Amino acid sequence: MSTTQRSAPPPSNVAHRAGVLLRRREARIAYAFILPYVSLFLLFRIVPAAGSIALSFADYSLAGRFSWVGLDHYERLGSDPLVGEALVVTAVYTVIAVPLIVVSSLGMALLIRRPTRGVKFFRSVFFLPVMTSLVFAGVIWRWIYADNGAINSLLDGIGLSSVSWLSSGTLVLPVLASVATWARFGFDMLIFLAALLSVPAELEEAARVDGARWWQVFRYVVLPHLRPALFFVLVIETVHSFQVFDVIYVMTAGGPVRSSTTLVFLLYQRGFEFFEFGYAAAIGVVLFVITIAVAIVQGRFFGRSRT
DSSP: OHHHHHSSSOHHHHHHHHHHHHHHHHHHHHHOOOOHHHHHHHHIHHHHHHHHHHTTTEEOOOTEEEOOOOOHHHHHHHHHHHHHHHHHHHHHHHHHHHHHHHHHHHHHHHOOOOOOHHHHHHHHHHHHGGOOOHHHHHHHHHHTTTTSSSOOOOOOHHTOOOTTTTTTTTTTTHHHHHHHHHHHHHOOEEEEOOHHTTTHHHHHHHHHHHTHHHHHHHIIIIIIHHHHHHHHHHHHHHHHTTTTTHHHHHHHTTTTTTOOOOHHHHHIIIIIIIOHHHHHHHHHHHHHHHHHHHHHHHHHHHHHHHO
């Protein structure tokens, strides 16, 4: 036998090397495809976030003056009554808006899950508010809820007294939550609809044959399959509620008497009305920490529920 034949690698090693080279080539191609997105994410998300954290420890003016102040802004946050009020407003708004959005989107998904006539049309119509600009929607809804708007005109027409929807400190947050529900439920509806369509029909049919009522079928058959989607929707809507700004800016401008001044709206006022950029950045960092903490709590709660 020749030396060349004795030194030739076994066919299994050759196939293994070819597989490794192929996987490396596929990995390089995949990295090339995701590189633009990762670059844009780093440029427009991570870098500004890191800059905001650094800015929260400094004072910066429009004249270009920059000076480090350490933890002064965070110490001010602890004693600023406006921050405490805005935090309460944000929490109350979230408690009202998130359950309202989740329940309405889940209920609508349950209604349109069956392949009946015209169901595709209704799915499209219900999704339309998601594609509508919230600024434009806020202008329309401000007119609807105005003292001489559509709702009060309807109340006057049926003999009921009109209501100051946007001028009442008690009603303004539920009104804003209703607008957020109109704008957001279509997106969450599609998420729930996708989860509902993955539920095996045989399980529901078997439960009905065993005598289970509709709410028992939902509780013990459908809901366990919805937990991942429900967790996702809760986290997304909680984050969105903590960051609500455009509807408040258009409809109430934080009023009446700061009744709708959330943390993000307070951040806007401090940064772009009073030009306290460092203090505004500190508010943003605190809001980020609170959002992450709430998301972790939600994740652990649903993790225990699955077990």
